[in-house]
Amino acid sequence: MPGRDLIHDIDFNALYREQAHRSSFGQRSAAHWDSRAERRQQDLRSDYTRAFLKHVNLKGAKTALDIGCGVGNLALPLSLRLKKVYALDFSPEMLRRLAANARDAGATNIRQFQLSWSDSWQRVPVADIAICSRALSGRNPKRALEKMQQHARLRCYLSVHAGGSYLGPDIMKQLGRAIEPRPDYIYIVNILFQMGIRARVDFLKSEGGMTYHSVDAFLESIRWRIGKLSAAEEKRLRLFYRKLPRNRQGMAKYRHDFEWALLSWEK
Numbered sequence: 001m002p003g004r005d006l007i008h009d010i011d012f013n014a015l016y017r018e019q020a021h022r023s024s025f026g027q028r029s030a031a032h033w034d035s036r037a038e039r040r041q042q043d044l045r046s047d048y049t050r051a052f053l054k055h056v057n058l059k060g061a062k063t064a065l066d067i068g069c070g071v072g073n074l075a076l077p078l079s080l081r082l083k084k085v086y087a088l089d090f091s092p093e094m095l096r097r098l099a100a101n102a103r104d105a106g107a108t109n110i111r112q113f114q115l116s117w118s119d120s121w122q123r124v125p126v127a128d129i130a131i132c133s134r135a136l137s138g139r140n141p142k143r144a145l146e147k148m149q150q151h152a153r154l155r156c157y158l159s160v161h162a163g164g165s166y167l168g169p170d171i172m173k174q175l176g177r178a179i180e181p182r183p184d185y186i187y188i189v190n191i192l193f194q195m196g197i198r199a200r201v202d203f204l205k206s207e208g209g210m211t212y213h214s215v216d217a218f219l220e221s222i223r224w225r226i227g228k229l230s231a232a233e234e235k236r237l238r239l240f241y242r243k244l245p246r247n248r249q250g251m252a253k254y255r256h257d258f259e260w261a262l263l264s265w266e267k
Contacts, residue, residue, distance in 0.1 A: 020138035068135020168256035
């Protein structure tokens with residue numbers, strides 16, 4: 001009889017959870033994401049959104065479930081092409097902004113659910129396509145993937161960061177300290193493999209350019225990612241901010257190119 005592949009003896013789910021716990025970037029609550037909702041409005045016109053949607057196959061699909069929908073950068077364009085979109089997020093402010101964006105766009109076929117990964121999804125309909133953009137749970141990714149799989153009829157699309165830092169190398173240099181990375185996408189590839197799913201992996205590159213009206217807003221965006229800054233780190237970052245280019249409105253623009261792994265699979 002054939003032997004057992006040793007890869008099945010590795011608990012990639014536990015390893016992912018351990019790295020997520022150790023990460024300098026930490027877990028985020030609904031209140032944390034509420035505070036980021038206004039900045040997420042920039043996602044509506046981002047190159048990341050266009051790149052993600054380019055890979056989504058809607059053949060045979062009438063409905064989609066957008067998990068971690070945010071302000072609707074994916075839900076809104078999908079609503080133009082599908083009969084129904086179910087938009088799920090645990091941040092009430094994200095959902096409030098999604099509702100406002102949907103009204104502005106005249107989209108009446110988006111149904112919202114204020115739920116987290118750990119909540120019961122019993123009332124969430126199964127959709128033809130399930131997508132999760134940069135919103136996978138770090139507490140129990142395997143269980144999250146199982147829920148995603150259970151709520152899709154045809155296929156799934158999941159994006160996770162390729163590379164464990166959400167800060168550019170120039171910012172890291174200003175900090176001058178070691179940053180514990182988030183777990184990389186390869187953990188998820190292996191968890192899916194152990195679930196019997198051979199996911200396709202594509203890589204999306206996007207410009208993580210953000211604009212800031214003040215140095216305080218710039219510093220707060222960094223604190224949001226890694227927590228408190230020392231006085232010395234803050235001083236260096238203030239000097240760094242002064243050298244950033246400005247747009248026509250006089251706002252400082254910081255560019256950091258991101259690479260995302262887009263995992264997809266057929267049911």
